[in-house]
Amino acid sequence: MLGRLNHVAIAVPDLAAASAVYRDTLGARVTEPQALPEHGVTVVFIDVGNTKIELLEPLGEGSPIAAFLAKSPSGGMHHVCYEVDDILAARDHLKASGARVLGDGNPKTGAHGKPVLFLHPKDFQGTLVELEQA
């Protein structure tokens, strides 16, 4: 079921500063910031060849990463996103296995315009897992 790793997401308090570290210190290509008000974040992507790193900065009130950054003010790894061929079949299999799907259980449209779901970190060794329709 589990497909390729689409991205690793890292929550950061200052997207411009974090982008500079990846660009200047690590020598990576960083995209322009993209505001996603419906997700409460501003993002940049870093293409490392085989997958992407997504840097997330809170946007607006009630950002879903605000609590994470309150606990880890300097930032940290926030989630991993795997591709799946059929997100509804994956969801149904996971629910039948006892894993909890966050929200109302229906896919939302993610940063790449594709359906996504998040799984409860307590069911995956403390790791927040995003699934994205391939």
Place this chain on the structure above:
Amino acid sequence: MLGRLNHVAIAVPDLAAASAVYRDTLGARVTEPQALPEHGVTVVFIDVGNTKIELLEPLGEGSPIAAFLAKSPSGGMHHVCYEVDDILAARDHLKASGARVLGDGNPKTGAHGKPVLFLHPKDFQGTLVELEQA
């Protein structure tokens, strides 16, 4: 400088239980456990096609992931590992940029038998970064 993402490492308190989740719930292929006493961990790898997930369980006294699991008993994302073409050139560039290299600054032999270095998470938005000679 930054090459492909070699793996994402997740620290887990119970490698057998975590392997079962990835194998049975997520439908992934999980390797047999490999004890690395010189690194203080037992590991399995999960090949997701474009990269790998590494599950780490503490091994022996003074495991480098013991403190992490004491803080996050159910586990969590521990580090990301990027490949670099020339690990000594990468180290020297990073040190010149002000980033801190952990340990004595000399590469050690990692889980794949290649030279690796770890970078201070405070210099990378709370993310522990491993570099591995490609």
